Structures are given as structure tokens and as C-alpha cells.
Amino acid sequence: LGSDSGSRKSVVAVGEDQAGLSLLARHAPTEVAVSGFVSIMRGCNQRCSFCIVPSTRGEEQSRSIEEIADEVEGLVAAGLREVTLLGQIVTSYGVKELGSRGCMPFVRLIERVHEIEGLERIRFTSPHPKGLRVELMEAFRDLPKLCEHMHLPLQSGSTRILKQMRRTYSKELFLEKVERLRSLVPSIAITTDIIVGFPGETEEDFQDTIDVVKAADFDNAFVFRYSKRRDTPAAAMDGQLPEEVKQERNQILLALLEEQAMRHNQCLVGSIEEVLVEGPSKRNPDRLSGRTRSNKIVVYPGSPRHVGQLLPIRIERAMPFTLYGDPVILE
Ligand code: SF4
Structure with a gap:
């Protein structure tokens, strides 16, 4: 899966103490990347027998939809184009605080973040298969910013x-x-x-x-x-x-x-993919690196002024973990 460019950053750190979620918001980013992570919750109520998270991070606690949206808005104003909503079990987001009846709280959060002008893409990690309900699947179909x-x-x-x-x-x-x-x-x-x-x-x-x-x-x-x-x-x-x-x-x-x-x-060779350009490729700094909507790394020759742009790239060559292409010249 990996990353080929240095511009995907965790813009909000998750505090290790029990002081609560306000800590999350106080870790102001020092540098806003094109693509970044925003923590939406901490902890996990599952008890997977191999996992240490429930004992180290405790019970699930979710930030409010508006607090998260405010933070994403601030980051977008500073240059963020793609946000990854982050939590140990995002499909359980807000269940304790907002209840599990009606629309999934996590889908409500995605819908709210989707309204933010200037934000181009939304991703999330990690869901739990048990929480993958049809309404979340439908969000991929219905919300264009959800990659x-x-x-x-x-x-x-x-x-x-x-x-x-x-x-x-x-x-x-x-x-x-x-x-x-x-x-x-x-x-x-x-x-x-x-x-x-x-x-x-x-x-x-x-x-x-x-x-x-x-x-x-x-x-x-x-x-x-x-x-x-x-x-x-x-x-x-x-x-x-x-x-x-x-x-x-x-x-x-x-x-x-x-x-x-x-x-x-x-299968993608010959296709034109929308790529969010993140920065110089780590392996070849003369080239730029970005990701397709399907989260595949694309490396191509381009100018540093492309960073932060969504560009159409024609895929010319494929390796298992990287695609190589050329920008499509628009008439
Ligand atoms: S759902 Fe994930 S974080 Fe929670 S206990 Fe299981 S493996 Fe750990």
C-alpha cells in the first residue's frame, strides 16, 4: 500500500492520555499537506483476541460532527485537498454519542464533510466488516468526493x-x-x-x-x-x-x-486516471507522485507547480505497487 511521496501527513495526533478528545483538536498542524489524516474517534469496544488497542486506548469516544467539520474546513483553507477520516473502528463512529438508530452516524459525518467547499476527496480508515452496512456502501455510489x-x-x-x-x-x-x-x-x-x-x-x-x-x-x-x-x-x-x-x-x-x-x-494501462499530485516521488525526486481515486500510487514526469492539483494522467506502465504515466495534454 505504502506511500511514495512525503506529503501525506497525520495532521492531528492522537494523545495517549485519558484527558479526552479535546487533546486531538489542540494538536494544531504546523504544515498542511495536500492529503492528511484527521482523527474522528479513539478507542475500540471490540475485543479482538490478538489486539492491544482496547486495553491501551480504552472505550470508543467520538468527536462531534461539527468539531471535525470545523477542523477539516480550517485545513482546507490552509491547502488540504484530501482528508482521510481516521479511527480504530470508524464504522462505530458516534454510536455511543449519537445512537445507532436511523442513519449511521459515520455516514452522517461523511455527508457533512462532503459539503465542505474546496475539499476534493474523502477517504477513511479503518472500518470493521460488521459495520459495513448498505448505507455506507451506497455513500460510495452517491457521494462523488468519497474515493x-x-x-x-x-x-x-x-x-x-x-x-x-x-x-x-x-x-x-x-x-x-x-x-x-x-x-x-x-x-x-x-x-x-x-x-x-x-x-x-x-x-x-x-x-x-x-x-x-x-x-x-x-x-x-x-x-x-x-x-x-x-x-x-x-x-x-x-x-x-x-x-x-x-x-x-x-x-x-x-x-x-x-x-x-x-x-x-x-487493467489500468491505457486508461486516464484522476491523480491528486502529492509531491516529488521518494524514489525519484525528479518525478512527481500522486494517487488515483482508488488509492494507487502514480509516478509521472511533471512540474512542482502540479502539487495539490487533480490531474488527468494516462497510465503507460504498471508494476504491482506503482503505476507510471504521463499527463494528458488538455486542448
Ligand atoms: S476492531 Fe480493530 S482496533 Fe478494535 S479490537 Fe479489533 S483489531 Fe483492535
């Missing part, structure tokens, strides 16, 4: 392991949601997080993960080899796997994902 990219953490493709992880969905439910999302938004890119080598993961469980990766046809993924986290239930589970097994499964999965990423990217 067609969903990072939807799978963690495992084995329903048995998902249960051990306390993820509260099955392999079938996950795939149903992916299918529904793709039917509503055919151009959406879907990426994920996967843990390999969770305690007790058999060859059959791992094969289930492979099957889901293929069936969901992910564009890309972060793959993690399971490692114990202090004071988590999974750390005390029987069936901890040797490092060699985790490493082997990691390699198999990475190879498959690279193949899928390449295939997805190859």
Missing part, C-alpha cells in the same frame, strides 16, 4: 479462526459484503489486513484465507505474521506456531497478492 477505495480488514479467511480472533463475522458474510459493495460500486478497489500464523491455524484454515483472497480479489493487502501482544487472550492460546510456518504462509500470501495487484494495475 472508490475500501480498506476492509479480513484478518483470516477461516471462520473457525475468525471465531478465535473474536471478529464477529464469518468468511461467507465477509464475501457477501464484498460482493454487494462491488455490485454497487464496480470500480472500487478493495484492500485488506491479514494475519497469518494465528495460534491454531491449520493448513486448511490457511487455505481458506487463500480462497477468500482470491474470491474477494483484493487489490492489495498488509500481511502480518502473528506475534504475541502483551495481555491479549491470543498470547495465552495453545497452538502457537513456529516462525518457519508463519514465514512460509506469509511468503505464499505475498506472492499471491503481488500477482493480484499486478493484474489489477495492468
Whole structure:
């Protein structure tokens, strides 16, 4: 997934103390990037057995819609073009404060941020598959600023392991949601997080993960080899796997994902993509780097004055994690 330019910054830091969300707002940005993150909540009420977040960040607490909108407005006035709404479990945003009846509070937040003039793009991370309701899927279809990219953490493709992880969905439910999302938004890119080598993961469980990766046809993924986290239930589970097994499964999965990423990217060769130019490419500072709406990195030859602009770029060449192109000369 990665980043090829230095201009995506967390513009609001998440405080580690329990003093509350006002801390979030007090971390004023010193430099406003083209694309940045704004924290909308902290904490998580899920109890995934491998995760340390609930014990370190505590219960979910959400900032108000207006406070977030005010902050995004201020950042846009200072040059921000794309915002990523950030939280451990954004699909639970505002449930405690605004209630879960009626329209999802998170969708209400996106709709409010969508009204901000001068803001071109909205993204978010991370949702929980259980909270991916149809109204959120429809927001991708109905709100032009909401970019067609969903990072939807799978963690495992084995329903048995998902249960051990306390993820509260099955392999079938996950795939149903992916299918529904793709039917509503055919151009959406879907990426994920996967843990390999969770305690007790058999060859059959791992094969289930492979099957889901293929069936969901992910564009890309972060793959993690399971490692114990202090004071988590999974750390005390029987069936901890040797490092060699985790490493082997990691390699198999990475190879498959690279193949899928390449295939997805190859499909874009010859197309014209809208790219938000973020800054010089890290690997080749003579070139510029930006992202498509589907969050793919595009590197192209261009002028520094392009930074912050949305440009049409014709994709000429694809690699698994980067696209290369040329600006389209408009008549
Ligand atoms: S993995 Fe995500 S959803 Fe699960 S407890 Fe951690 S932060 Fe919450």
C-alpha cells in the first residue's frame, strides 16, 4: 500500500492520555499537506483476541460532527485537498454519542464533510466488516468526493479462526459484503489486513484465507505474521506456531497478492486516471507522485507547480505497487 511521496501527513495526533478528545483538536498542524489524516474517534469496544488497542486506548469516544467539520474546513483553507477520516473502528463512529438508530452516524459525518467547499476527496480508515452496512456502501455510489477505495480488514479467511480472533463475522458474510459493495460500486478497489500464523491455524484454515483472497480479489493487502501482544487472550492460546510456518504462509500470501495487484494495475494501462499530485516521488525526486481515486500510487514526469492539483494522467506502465504515466495534454 505504502506511500511514495512525503506529503501525506497525520495532521492531528492522537494523545495517549485519558484527558479526552479535546487533546486531538489542540494538536494544531504546523504544515498542511495536500492529503492528511484527521482523527474522528479513539478507542475500540471490540475485543479482538490478538489486539492491544482496547486495553491501551480504552472505550470508543467520538468527536462531534461539527468539531471535525470545523477542523477539516480550517485545513482546507490552509491547502488540504484530501482528508482521510481516521479511527480504530470508524464504522462505530458516534454510536455511543449519537445512537445507532436511523442513519449511521459515520455516514452522517461523511455527508457533512462532503459539503465542505474546496475539499476534493474523502477517504477513511479503518472500518470493521460488521459495520459495513448498505448505507455506507451506497455513500460510495452517491457521494462523488468519497474515493472508490475500501480498506476492509479480513484478518483470516477461516471462520473457525475468525471465531478465535473474536471478529464477529464469518468468511461467507465477509464475501457477501464484498460482493454487494462491488455490485454497487464496480470500480472500487478493495484492500485488506491479514494475519497469518494465528495460534491454531491449520493448513486448511490457511487455505481458506487463500480462497477468500482470491474470491474477494483484493487489490492489495498488509500481511502480518502473528506475534504475541502483551495481555491479549491470543498470547495465552495453545497452538502457537513456529516462525518457519508463519514465514512460509506469509511468503505464499505475498506472492499471491503481488500477482493480484499486478493484474489489477495492468487493467489500468491505457486508461486516464484522476491523480491528486502529492509531491516529488521518494524514489525519484525528479518525478512527481500522486494517487488515483482508488488509492494507487502514480509516478509521472511533471512540474512542482502540479502539487495539490487533480490531474488527468494516462497510465503507460504498471508494476504491482506503482503505476507510471504521463499527463494528458488538455486542448
Ligand atoms: S483489531 Fe480493530 S476492531 Fe479489533 S479490537 Fe483492535 S482496533 Fe478494535
